[in-house]
Amino acid sequence: MTQHSPKSPQFFLTSPSPCPYLEGQYERKVFTHLVGEKAGEMNDLLTQGGFRRSQNIAYRPACETCRACVSVRILVDGFAPSKNMRRILRVNDDLVGTEHKAEPTSEQYSLFRRYLDARHKEGGMSEMTVLDYAMMVEDTHVPTAVIEYRKRGPDSFVTGRGEGPLVAVALSDRMSDGYSMVYSFYDPDMPERSLGTWMILDHISRARARGLPHVYLGYWVEGSRKMEYKTRFRPQEHLTSAGWELYKG
Template identity: 75%
Template sequence: MTHQPQQSPQFFLTAPSPCPYLEGQLERKVFTHLVGGRASELNDLLTQGGFRRSQNIAYRPACENCRACVSVRILAGEFKQDKSMRRVWNRNRDLIGNIHHAEPSTEQYSLFRHYLDARHNKGGMSEMTVLDYAMMVEDTHVPTQIIEYRRRGPDSFITKKGEGELIAVALTDMMGDGLSMVYSFFNPEHASRSLGTFMILDHIQRAAAAGLPHVYLGYWVEGSRKMQYKIRYKPQEHLGPKGWERQD
């Protein structure tokens, strides 16, 4: 019997588990695998439909009694920095982001470990080993890049590279209609730089310069303080029952 490859992805549903964002809530996710020659196309379609990528899995919330998770994307071409964002941008003018293939390094993992220990030592990622980190970066079948942020050097205008210590890292998917920020981390000892904000601003500028309309930030969770930062970047769109709706 001739085997016919499946043309449509198969979707699966996770069992209920405690929600990491809202106390007392249970979360469930629907997910599928991103593999094969159509992985990039499928990732674009699913991301536009509210999914997120983690390694070779695309997932989205499918909670029975809660709809707090809302997919957010920034309209990069229309975005204007407010006063506090301009201060963050100017504070980090000495940094430059250099693009690499999605390949892990010991320097990246050392920074990642420092970030988790300082900011998320009780989170679900707190026990990630160097091999777990390598899988997070490498296990992708879609166009993915690592952006490493370092201080500018005297020849950065020629080399397009920073020099010195690694200060921040972003793992980013390149899509047909924008950039999707998969995960980012930074040196917590540079808290005054507001590096999380800076990396989002940098991605907005990169998307706009490339003529890409969107920067995908994942989920804003209403009622979760640690997710409130995502709705600062206006204009943006939220995915609802009627599709993507503008928020100014």
């Protein structure tokens, strides 16, 4: 078995493959393994440097002819919700999010499958089995939480937990300077709730409550309709060749 030192990680480069965001482009990624006692610290440093995590792998684009993927993080202290976001907060005021250990459940997978079949039937994750889902959640060596969202119940004020069926789920890394949203999914039959937007707003609230300055949203690609929503959360910073800079677009 190959051993990877957390103090001197080895980096590898993938072969070119079709870009899922820009037609006609090919993507390559540089990646390393996140293992060992220092995996959490390494994940912090790499995420702050533009990497994303998938299971025990940290990766970032290394495309030869394109630099369209831009790392995005929300500045929590300066954030104020827009009029539409305030409406979304009101609509979902009956929901409660509870942080759990990174452990998969059959209820999560059932919701995950409904979400994929409704929203990403042709995507690269569409064939994921229950075992694939379990690996996505629990194959982590960094501080990771599964946040389950359910409707507020009579005892929620006391227990801090929601009740009833699962409405949405977020898989998120807890970092020294914020939350990094790894993946999220939700009930596709509740479009009026705008649950994807609401989960980001909830992460901003969680980061603010912990005194953490950032929420990392992953990559934004200008011109990709899939990515447009990310620039709605302002102020935010984009990682450039000169470092993190305030986005003014």
